Amino acid sequence: MTESAGSVERLWDRTRRSVQAEIIQVAMDLFLRKGFEQTTIDEIVAAAGVSRRSLFRYFGTKEDIVLGGLADEGTRVSAELAKRPDDEDLWTALRSAILAVEDTDADDERTLAVARMMYGNPSLRARSIEKHLRWQSDLVPEVRRRLGPPEETADLRAAAVVASAITCLDVAGEAWTRAGADQPLAVYFTRALDAVHRR
Missing domain, CATH: 1.10.10.60 (Homeodomain-like)
Structure with a gap:
C-alpha cells in the first residue's frame, strides 16, 4: 500500500x-x-x-446502534489479559482484563439509563448476550495457555471458564442496574466471580 x-x-x-x-x-x-x-x-x-x-x-x-461495539471489545479484553502476569490467578487476571476496558469516563446517569433500557428490552438483551459470546474466540486461546495440561481437556476447560466469566459480567450488570448503580459495577462483578470460582 x-x-x-x-x-x-x-x-x-x-x-x-x-x-x-x-x-x-x-x-x-x-x-x-x-x-x-x-x-x-x-x-x-x-x-x-x-x-x-x-x-x-x-x-x-437497530440493536447494533446500541450494542455495535460490544463484540469488538473482546479483542481489547484479550489484549489486556495477555498483559497480566503469567503467575497471576486466572480469575483475577480475567477480572482485571474485563474491567480494564470499562469506560471510566462515561456519564454514570446515562450509562445507567442505557443499561435499564437494555435489560428491560428482550431483543437488546438477547443481542447483548450474543455479542458477549463472541468474546469466546478472542479469549479462549489465552485462557487455554494459562490453564496448561491436560491437553485433551484444555479447550473444554478454557471455553467453560470464559463462558462463566461472561455470564458473571451479564448478571453483575443486571444486578448493578436493578440497584440503581449504588456501587461500582466492579463490586458486583467481583462478587459474581467469587460465587463461581471460590466454591
Missing part, C-alpha cells in the same frame, strides 16, 4: 468512525427519550441527517 493510499484509508476510517459516533449519539438520545421500541428508523435517519441506506451501511440492525 502506498503512503497516499494509506492516508486515504486512514481518512476514510476516521470519517466512518465520526459518522457512526454521530448516529449513535442521535439515536441514543431518541431511545432514552422515547424508548427503544417506540423509536423508528425513519426518526433516527431524519434526526441524524442520513439516508436509511447509509444507516444500514454502518449498522446491521
